[in-house]
Structures are given as structure tokens and as C-alpha cells.
Amino acid sequence: MTIKRLTTFFPLIFLSLVFSACGSAVDAASWPGFTVDEENGTVYVAFNQAIYALQLENGAQRWRFPAENQANFTTFAPPELTGDDQLLISGYDQTLYSLNPANGNSNWTFAGATNRYIGSPSAAGGTIYAPNSDNRLYALNPNGELLWTFAAKQPLWSQPILVAETLVISSMDHNVYGVDPASGEKIWTLDTGGAIVSSPTLGEDEVVFVGTLKQQVLAINSASGRSEWSYDAPGWVWGSPTYIDGQVLAADLEGTVFALDAATGRELWSVDTEGAITGAPLVYNNHIYVLNESGQVISFTLDGTIQWTKNVEAALYGSPIAAGELILIGVGTSDALVLALDENGDTVWTFAPASQ
């Protein structure tokens, strides 16, 4: 091949490789999401091209959906287990799935959205609320039939929560909305000034707490939409705050974990860790657990004293979840999708899906 042909074709080949290697919707778009059914001893894990139902005691796989990888199916959000025994799955293929939690068989699907489902749906009062990246919240009946939609101005990534007579939705458009759960009519709007990635957290007296990318944690009265207080964090607050006994715990992308007085927003303590934290702190057996991007699982006492740190050879995102006497960690590598630890940080079991 002449030099001229080489220099002519090389850009084409190189560009083909660059573009073809980029932008796959399947590769590591997010991290694993969990839901635990302690009564039936099952944990449901959503990651990439499958939902896995695992036995809680040993991590053995009960079933997976779909049975084989399908090019269009991707999911990461924690599945939602409803009161009428449905397992709701948010799909990147713009579809909401309802499965039988016992065996993974499909009940119904809803394909009325026009973008990915990033966050989990919620189910309350016989209605399913599914937030979508097409800026809409879809309200469905238990059979998956559309009841109404609510439109925000930017994608909805967070799970809505029902507080008394108000459905509270936090949006990437910087707003928190209070919506009528029966009709979808907007009751109030609060502009927080920054995108809100994760769900609001309910405290006491119908006050909800949100974290924003404007480096703030806010307390909001869910009936009126009024901000009670705001706290300026060192970094962007990605995950949901955690409420426990008059305290609000939160963490930010600087790796700081902090505790606030729930009534006033006054900082009680803060601890720096070595990596960005995207999840909500877990409170379990009077200890606090966080995961960070440096691959650390860290346990604190309730006053912020570090008890132990476990290093995992992978970046850790999202929140740990308590299941019985275990703490479940989503890892999302080929060696381990899920780690089950005891409260001392020792590994009890590991689950890695069979390769397909």
C-alpha cells in the first residue's frame, strides 16, 4: 500500500474504530441497584442486562430476567417491590416492566415513555409512579395502564415519595415538586438552584430532605413546599440524605460524610473520606455505612468515629443496603456483582453472574 493510500485510509479506519468503540448504551452506564424482600429471603439486583433474584442467605441465583442477554434490555435502578406482589423494573429501553417476584415471569410492560428510565418507580395507594428521562412522571394503575402524566422541564431520575396527600418529586430541572397523587396536578414548586439526582427522604412532621448538585442539603415542608433550612456542603450532594433520630446524614462528591440537626440544619459532625460518595449513608445496628469511589466500605459510629474500612478493588457507587444481618454492596465487576458483608466488614458471600 502506498503512503498516500495509507494516509488517506488511516483517518477513516481510525475514526471508525473510535466511534464504533464509543457510546454503547450497555457498558457501565451506572451501578447495581438492590431491593430486599427479607420475608422471602430474596434480594433482587439490577445491573446492566439483567435482573437477578438471589437467595439472601448465600447469594445463590434463583432466577434472572431476561433468561439471556438481549441487546435492548438494560437496567440499573433498584427494582420496586409492590404491595400487590409485583416487581417493577426500570428499563433503559424506555420500558417499565412488571415481573412476578417469585419466578421472574412477565406480568405486563408499559412502553409509553420516550426515554430511559434511570430511577426506580414507586408504588403507593394502588398507583405506580414511574419517573422518566423524557421529563415526565407516568402514573399507572396496577395493570400498567396509564392514568396521568406530570411534566417537569428536565429528566426525572429520582423515585417519588408519597407524604400524606402530596407526591414529592425531585427533578434534574432544579425543582422539587409537590403533586396531587390522584390527578398529577402540581400543588407547589420549589426551585433549589441545582439539579437533584436522588430521591427525597422523609423525616418527621412531613418534612422531606433533598441533596442537590448545588452543594446543598435542604429541608422542605412537603405540604407547603417551603424550605425550612439549607446547609452548604463541601461538595455536590448526589445521593439521598438519610434520616435517623432527629439527625440527617448525607455525603458528597468530595467524600465528606456529615450529620446535621434535622430541625435546624446545624452541622453536628463531618468526616472526610478518600473518595467521592454518590449514595445515601446506610444506618444499621447503630452504625453508619458508606461506599466511595476509591473502593472503600467505611463503617462509622453514630457520632462519626470511623470503626473500620474495607478496601475493594473497584470503584463503589450507590448505597449499601441492609438485609437481615448482612450489608449488601454493589460492585459491578466481572469478578463480583454483589458482596455480602457482616457488620464487621467480613465477606459472607459473593455473587458473580455466569458469563453469557
Next chain:
Amino acid sequence: MLEFIIVPFTNVLVFIYSLLGQNFGLAIIVFTLLVRLVTYPFNASQMKSAKAMQELQSNPKWKQIQEKYKGRENREKLAQEQMKLYQELGISPFGACLPTLIQLPLIIAMYWAVTRALAATPLQLLGFARGLSLPNAAELIPLNSHFLWMDLEQPERLYLDFLPIGIPVLAIIVLVTSYLQTKMMTPANPSDQGAQVGRAMNLYMPILMAYISYIYSAGLALYFVTTNVLSIAQYYITRRPTAAAKTVVPAKPKQS
């Protein structure tokens, strides 16, 4: 690998976005224009070389050489004589290609800047947010991805009520403008050696660019359309005969 270009590109793109009323489509167009201005010397050199190569095809001396040394047994001599003529006329045979190689990192960086800015998943948004150095970054995120009828984060389609499927308008424009652009760069009457290369470029490049525009985000397709239109405009604005077109071979004396 190209983070040292991608990160500043992303920041400049978002900065322009913040100046243009948070209109990402306009920001892509303006940023592409700025990149073209910065790379103007390379583009101009490339166009000049391409034009010179085109005009060379009709140069009488070039034709004489082709005729004199045609045949497989004379290929080496042909190549030598062609190189001599290139030097005589001040033409670089790689002049149309090397600027493309130099601009490749910019093209890739632009692709990644647009893709990152249109972060559509949690890890994409995390990566995008991390790379931003702007003081008001938190107020800008997420970027408003709607421009005209398009969601710049999604593959572009124009839906009309009477049609069951969407029309990939940008992909079609990319196909047409890419074809025109490569056609401009290809000699009108290519030699045997250049014919295969030119035909491949005219066919492969537009199809590849249109395919990328079809399956990837509309923001990327918009960048391709903008850069193609600017290239075509630059070509027509700067069109002027080169030395290759001006060379005159003395006429053969008439035999009585």
C-alpha cells in the same frame, strides 16, 4: 488518552452554552466555527493541496508524463517523474492528507466534548461534572438538550403525522454535505493511482459519517453538518488557480 484536549473542549463548549441563553445547539455551531477558525491554516493548506492536485490532472506536462510512462513496467519511472513535477510546482502529495491527520485529535475531542456534555446516564453525568471547571457549573447542569425539533442527546428524527417513521434529517444532510466535501477534494480526472483512493473516499466517508449521525446523538450530527458546511463555504471562498493550473508547456514546433 486525549483528556488534555477533551476537558478544555468540554469546558469551552459549556461556557459558550452559558453565554448563548443555554442553547446547546447554538453552542455546538458556534464552537465548531471557533475550532474551524483556529484550524484555518491547516484547512487552507489542505484545500490548497487538494485544489493543486485537481488542477494537476489537466496540466499538459502531467498528461505528457502519464502518456510517456504508462504501463506497469514504467511505474517506477512514472513515480519519479511525478515527484519531480510535484517539486517543480511546489505541490506536496501528502498535503491533502496530513492536515486531516493533524485535525483528527480535534475531531475526536469535539465528539467526546459533545457526547460528555449530553450526559444521559449517572456515570456519564458524574464524568461530565467532574471535568467542569466553570464556577457556575452546578447551575448549568444538566444541559438543555432541546434544539429546534431535536433532542440533541438522542438520535435525530423528524416525525410527521402522516409518516409512520421518523425522517433522519440530519443524517441525510450529513450524507449530502460529506459527499460534496469529499467530491471537492478529489481530482476531476484522477490518475489510475488516485482513482481507487478517490472513489473509496467519495463512497466510504459520507456513508460512515451519515451512519454515525444516524445512530449517535443529534448533537454529534449537528457538529458534522456545521463542519461540513463550513468546509464547503471555505472551499468556494478561497478558490483560486494554483501553480499547477498556470504551468504552460511550450508548444511543439510545427513540422513542415
